Amino acid sequence: MKDSINSTPAEKGAWKVLFMMCYEPNKVLFHRLIVAALLTAAGEASLTLITKAVVDDIELLGSQIDLFKYGALYCFVLFTIVICIRTFIRLAGRLSMNLMYSLRKQSFEHMQELSFSFFDNNAVGWLLARITSDTARIARVIAWGTLDLFWGVPLILGILTVLLILDLRLGLIVLALSPFLAAIAWWFNSRILDSSRLLRRTNSRLTAVFNEGIAGVTTSKVLVREKQNLEEFSEDSGLMYRQSMYNLLLTSAFYPFVSIFVSVATGVALWLGGAEVIAGGLTLGTLVAFMTYSRTLMDPMLEVSGKLAELQRTTACVERVIGLLQVQPDIEDSEEVKARMRHASANSATALDGGSSAIRDIEFSQVCFSYKPEEPVLKNFSLKVAAGSTIALVGPTGSGKTTVVSLLCRFYEPVSGSILVNGEDYLGRSLLWLQSNLGIVLQSPFLFTGTIKSNIRYGKLGATDEEIVAAAKAVNVHDIIVKMENGYDTAIQEGGNNLSTGQKQLISFARAIIGDPQILVMDEATSSVDTQTEQLLQISLRSVLRGRTSFVIAHRLSTIRSADRILVIDGGELVEQGSHEQLLSQRGQYFDLYQKQFKTEREEALMS
């Protein structure tokens, strides 16, 4: 079980791994960001000192005060701060985008390496969230967290230092209060983050309930369930209400709480500092500075504690992403093949791994396979296929037909036994070579967002428009396409819902043959299409299959009958094989299947 997230060893050090990944390529950005953050902190801390100086000068000099000097100084600090702020936002933005970009790139590219067994065990939605939202969150937290820490902590320390220098006693009082402030901020921030997360979860549950409500609305009507549905829904929306209230109230209590704490510092400063000013031990400007600073201290405290709380909660994200990146693929080229591929130069006779590029014959030798160890799917499966012949695989659901072709395509590898291509074990050849010589049509056609043209071209990236038209003509879909308003440029929306399943299947058929693959695999390609499409496919199949090694899983009789050899598979074993006539005359399993299917097809014809 290499392809499993849980078995990765390095979870504890996930942050460390991540940091090493992030820091090296962005060293300069990190350093500049820190400098800009420190300068901003210094600038902000000094603003209050200017106020103090002005107040003191007014008290001392009255109208003789040189306000111009202070105005100029203030302007200087002001512009420094503004420039620094602009710089650090841009730097943090650059940094977070760089991190997000590279994390996404790495995880996406890593996905392309992983084997099918990995995708069998991990849902698309789950993986999608890792690649998109987790990476974004990590990048944001690291970039803006760095910024806030390097701005906030020095600002807090700077203010406290200035206060201690101005007046030791008052400074100590503020210093003594600040841990409490930090604790309150931490407490609130943690709880707000948790409750927001809970709220998001409830919200997506509510979405799911709505979704089900919409999908099942006719069922509910038919069963007269509307009233109870609403009752159940109001429980969910009530939960959402309570959690939102809690979240809002927590957030709204946060600021007053903190400001009360700050006012204690202000109050104490006024009380003790005021008395000192009266006694002459303290200037009025210093008192003003104290009262202002104790409030200024609040912002960095809140920011820093907020970022720390978020950082702590991002750990799970980091572990998931790092875990994902560390999954090793089950199926990859052997070291030997990789080495050969580095040296080989591909030409028409030799493939990119240096072996022969032509596929002559294929052999399954004593192949055993299982997805789960306790449930064998193929048992000692042996088969020899000569180049150019068409093989039809028939048998009940779950008999192992699809597994045979999945193994052939090396989406999975045999547990024991071997598959030989040109007499050589295919494990000794490159994956890319084998798979780029395949043309596959799956049961449910999958098209990518784009146009019909770009989807057909997917089978041969360099194909000219003429080649695309030729492929479409070969599978009898050309006439259908040109009748559409935008012809070959018809947009395929997400999932291709604007086309019928039959149209999609024909397009995916064109996609499979445009590259003139040496092996053609069709996995129940005609089972989900209507009779009309099936006829179109049938006519084109003959010319497409001629002289091409093909594996066809089918239950339509016309498809099966045109095969050179028919394999009947049941329970992971080859139970009958031969030509249509041979098998019929045996009056065995094939005969039964044929008879049953014959009735079904006649009935379908009558029904439509």
Added chain:
Amino acid sequence: MNKSKHHNRLLVELIRSEKWYYLASVVSVGFASYFMFLVPTIGKVVIDRVIDHPRLTTPGLIENLIQSVGGVDVLARNLWIAGLAIVAATVLAGLFMYLKDYLAAKACEGTVRDLRNRLYAHLHRLPEKYLGNADSGDILQRCTSDIDTLREFLTVQVMNIGRTVVLLCIMIPLMLAQSVAMSALSLVLLPVVFYFAWHFFGRIKVLFQEVEEAEGELTNIVQENLTGIRVVRAFARQAHECAKFEEKNHLYSELNYRLICMLANFWSLSDLLCLAQGGVLLIGGGWLVAHDQASMGTYFAFIGYTTILIWPIRQLGQELSEASKATVSIGRIQEILNVPEETDQEGSAQSGVTLSGRITFNDLSFGYDANKPVLRKLNFDIAAGETVAIVGPTGAGKSTIIRLLMRLYDYDMGSIRLDGQELFSIDRTTVRQHIGTLLQEPFLFSRSLRENIKFGRRQASDEDMFLSSNDASVHHTIQGFSRGYETVIGERGVSLSGGQKQRVTLSRTLLQDTPILILDDTLSAVDSVTERNIIQALHKKRGEQTLLIITHRISVCREADRILVMQNGGLSAQGSHEQLIDQPGFYRDLWGIQSGQNREFQTSLSNPVGKEHRSG
């Protein structure tokens, strides 16, 4: 603009329903503003009267307060009173602020909850005609993300805009009363800050949208790649996929970076304005104090006032500009609510009537589109307790009969009668309570099997559930699951096979125990032995329950009292099995195929490959 009127209507209605909460919230934000104002003011009094010029007097309330603690001298010796006053004012300001948030949150969240419930209930009352044509993804979005936008609008934008407006209304007169010159100095740049923020966020909207779209495209690429991973591998297109991803990944990062740069401009420039406002006050106010035009305390207090006002003002600009987003969402929600619900005829409420189960169709014509008739002058009469099979090719209108009988669609030509009463004069609930049916596409909810089977009759006993499951031949299957009836199905649970789903939904319908039962090709995915058992079980009620079976299996038709053959929206033949196989037509053809007495099969065996007979 007709549309914006609609937006306002919903919004006004929503806000009016909670108006007392909103009003109380405005009052408490007023108090909060006043106490916030007091904090720097206390500092001012102490600086002016106690520290700087003990001999001056302050007018009004504050002087009374000072006298009540024993005059300036006492206060000077007990400055803790002033410190405490600052804390007290802050506490009060905080309390009122919290109270305001509490009241407003209750109002907003209550509104949102009610709206959600209203939408959910509305969905269940939408006519099938609308639901059938609507894009369910779009409806879902209106019910979820548009509601979220509205919620954000109410809880964030409306609340903050309200707070800032009240704050300004309270603070500005109080400031002006103290010093017009100082007020002018501390307010001069505020309109600029506001305008700048408002203008900026108005302009940046386009970029925000672009970034959102780019993110959508990126997500789409990843999603397609993962869903279509088999296709990607089948064509060994990993490199191509990476290049596709790379392009969008790059585009999104760069667009987002551009957005961040714009925001960097905004934050730094608005900081510049805010700090410049502080600077104007610092220098200008300093000049006033230095030239004895204002007191040092006033100077101190105004520095405080500006800090209180300037950040909300900056936010106000942003929020006003973002509030326009919500109007789109409100409009979209309103549109859904405007769709008329299914209604019953006046005076048709007949709950409590019991129907025996006679069904009469008289010259009934119907089409989903006005110009494409599905049923054409259909006539038949089914007696209460009769078992009738309906056969016919796809598109003959068989399922439409069910939709009309269930009152999912309304007819207007011809008549349908239940027990002799016109169908549309019986209210929908009563009709549906009397007819048990299964939709062709079995739909189960993601909950336990028990809850699913009892979905239509929550109070049913377990014994009844076992019985109905037994009749539907699914009891043993369910008991074979490790968690039995507690097995949760759907996305997060077990997925059932087509046949299992059909049998579970059948059990759910049987549990309702209705006088009329209609099965629409319900057992297509069930094997023939199980199907026989199920039909046998259904016949236990033969004569008591009107049973309509839409089917294509001759074995099922054979056991019916009568068979209706439907073609092209009308009856082409009816009678018993024996009668129908005696006359040429659809039924006899079907019987020929299924009974295996078909010469074509025999000929096909001897046919050479590639020349098989096809019938189109």
